[in-house]
Amino acid sequence: MKERSRPFHRVAQPIKGAAHRFAYLGLVIGAFALMMLGKADVVLMEKVRGQLTDSLVPIMDVLSRPAAAVANIVRQVEELAHLHGENTRLQEENTRLLHWQAMARKLDSENGALRGLLNFIPDDEISFVSGRVIADSGGAFVRSLLLNAGARDGVRKGQAVTTGEGLVGRVADVGARSSRVLLLSDLNSRIPVVVESTRTRAVLAGNNRKAPQLIHLPPSAEVSVGDRIATSGHGGAFPPGLPVGVVSSVGESGIAVTPFVEPDALEYVRVVDFGLRGILPSTKGLRAPARGDRAAGR
Amino acid sequence: MKRTLWFRLDVFARQMTPFGLTLVLVIAGLIPLRLPGFSDIAPMLPLMAIYHWTIYRPELMPAAAVFVIGLMEDALVGLPLGVNALVFLIAYWVVLSQRQFFVGKSFPIIWLGFALVAGGVGIIQWGMVSTVHMDLIDGRSGFFQYLVSLGLFPLLSRLLIGWQQAILRQD
Numbered sequence: 487m488k489e490r491s492r493p494f495h496r497v498a499q500p501i502k503g504a505a506h507r508f509a510y511l512g513l514v515i516g517a518f519a520l521m522m523l524g525k526a527d528v529v530l531m532e533k534v535r536g537q538l539t540d541s542l543v544p545i546m547d548v549l550s551r552p553a554a555a556v557a558n559i560v561r562q563v564e565e566l567a568h569l570h571g572e573n574t575r576l577q578e579e580n581t582r583l584l585h586w587q588a589m590a591r592k593l594d595s596e597n598g599a600l601r602g603l604l605n606f607i608p609d610d611e612i613s614f615v616s617g618r619v620i621a622d623s624g625g626a627f628v629r630s631l632l633l634n635a636g637a638r639d640g641v642r643k644g645q646a647v648t649t650g651e652g653l654v655g656r657v658a659d660v661g662a663r664s665s666r667v668l669l670l671s672d673l674n675s676r677i678p679v680v681v682e683s684t685r686t687r688a689v690l691a692g693n694n695r696k697a698p699q700l701i702h703l704p705p706s707a708e709v710s711v712g713d714r715i716a717t718s719g720h721g722g723a724f725p726p727g728l729p730v731g732v733v734s735s736v737g738e739s740g741i742a743v744t745p746f747v748e749p750d751a752l753e754y755v756r757v758v759d760f761g762l763r764g765i766l767p768s769t770k771g772l773r774a775p776a777r778g779d780r781a782a783g784r
Numbered sequence: 785m786k787r788t789l790w791f792r793l794d795v796f797a798r799q800m801t802p803f804g805l806t807l808v809l810v811i812a813g814l815i816p817l818r819l820p821g822f823s824d825i826a827p828m829l830p831l832m833a834i835y836h837w838t839i840y841r842p843e844l845m846p847a848a849a850v851f852v853i854g855l856m857e858d859a860l861v862g863l864p865l866g867v868n869a870l871v872f873l874i875a876y877w878v879v880l881s882q883r884q885f886f887v888g889k890s891f892p893i894i895w896l897g898f899a900l901v902a903g904g905v906g907i908i909q910w911g912m913v914s915t916v917h918m919d920l921i922d923g924r925s926g927f928f929q930y931l932v933s934l935g936l937f938p939l940l941s942r943l944l945i946g947w948q949q950a951i952l953r954q955d
Contacts, residue, residue, distance in 0.1 A: 506846075506847070509846075509847055509848065510847045510873070510877065513847050513848065513850075513851045513869075513873055514870065514873055514874075516851065516866075516869075517851065517854070517866040517867075517869040517870035517873060518866065518870065519866075520855075520865045520866030520869065521864055521865070521866035521867065521870070523865075524864045524865050524866065525864075531864075531865060534859075534865065535859050535865060538855075538856065538859035538860075539859055539860060542811065542856075542860065545811060546811060546814065546815070549811065549812070549815050550815055550816055553815050553816060553817055553818070554816070554818070557817070557818035557819075619816050620816070621811075621814035621815065621816060621860065622814060622815070622816035622817070622823040622826075623814065623823065623860070623861045623862050626824060626825070626906075626909070626910075626923070626925040626926035626928075626929045627863070627909060627910070627913045627921065627926065628861050628862045628863055629823075629824075630861075630862040631816075632814070632860070658862070659862070666862055668862075673913070673917055673921065693922060694921055694922045694925065695922055695924075695925075696821075748820065749823075750818060750819065750820045750821060750822065750823060751818050751820065752816075752818075753816075753818070
């Protein structure tokens with residue numbers, strides 16, 4: 487820059503300044519245009535986002551491994567300290583679970599016999615895709631995870647994401663090699679649920695806090711702290727009966743539900759394909775709502 | 785001739801590092817650390833880097849780079865594309881217009897500047913999300929995120945200054 491001659495410098499400088507200002511303005515307009523386009527052409531934007539994410543998946547996959555390894559070591563050391571207490575607890579739990587197992591066997595055979603009597607149509611076959619959590623959206627206003635499984639592994643938009651403990655969220659975007667899971671606590675998350683004991687229907691709405699809220703309850707509904715919440719299967723997007731959480735507080739500000747799954751510590755999750763095609767991916771196919779209705783109408 | 789070509793390539797590669805490092809920070813901010821509650825308050829690493837380079841080496845952090853960084857952040861975090869691109873561009877413009885004031889000042893002043901810029905960015909983000917949802921969103925985790933960012937800024941700034949002296953020193 488310095489070796490250039492002075493007159494050139496004198497002419498070039500203002501032009502350069504103007505160009506910079508226009509470039510800046512253009513970029514601001516570009517950002518606005520992208521936001522508008524995101525509202526107008528959702529499908530295109532999802533494709534763009536999927537491709538951007540896909541391109542970085544290999545890097546994030548590698549980076550998330552050492553972090554997971556360190557977290558595992560820390561957890562193992564912690565577990566070592568509580569070994570004795572944990573052992574006693576597990577023995578007690580084991581006795582209790584053996585009791586439940588006996589009961590479940592009895593109910594299972596009874597259920598089988600009754601289904602035979604009623605000519606009951608069972609739910610569709612369930613299949614899983616397991617994915618590793620490779621990113622954890624760092625932000626105050628979005629609650630989501632990135633998985634290293636995408637469309638080529640069979641993940642579809644709208645599918646339920648679970649662990650052994652309960653529902654984690656739903657698939658919001660799918661790329662070829664990656665997918666984004668919208669957590670229950672995200673502002674955009676709305677899950678149709680039922681209160682397990684009373685079968686009261688409601689919607690679990692994320693509110694950017696740890697505990698999402700129950701909304702759209704019927705006026706006469708009675709909900710108390712400790713009630714279990716499960717998915718209702720309404721709308722045909724989710725299967726009925728997936729455990730979601732327990733009611734942790736009932737008050738003026740609403741009914742808060744603490745999810746069973748703590749999303750911060752997840753390493754592997756299951757994306758579950760129940761064969762339901764409900765409201766989310768396509769409303770064009772006539773067959774899809776019919777299948778969803780069957781699950782919902784039980 | 786060959787030497788000058790290599791020399792120029794070398795300079796080019798070094799000059800790309802502020803942009804490259806900021807992109808790395810975008811990804812680093814998303815690594816699942818599996819600490820309970822941490823992802824809600826994860827610091828605004830890319831903003832710190834943009835602030836730093838805009839003050840110390842603005843020619844290496846052009847507006848287009850800021851735009852791309854914001855776009856990457858949007859795509860990976862899951863916000864509507866363009867939101868962070870816009871927010872970062874606004875922050876960039878504010879810092880650039882006040883740059884003369886910051887140059888040569890002591891670190892506490894730079895830190896205070898970051899506190900103001902990050903606060904403004906937090907409020908704009910909160911406002912945009914609230915507008916999209918037509919509701920006043922709970923901003924508490926945003927506030928804690930802001931505090932964590934303020935606390936980490938000196939550390940990151942120290943690292944970036946170290947990088948600047950080691951890699952970008954000759955020009």
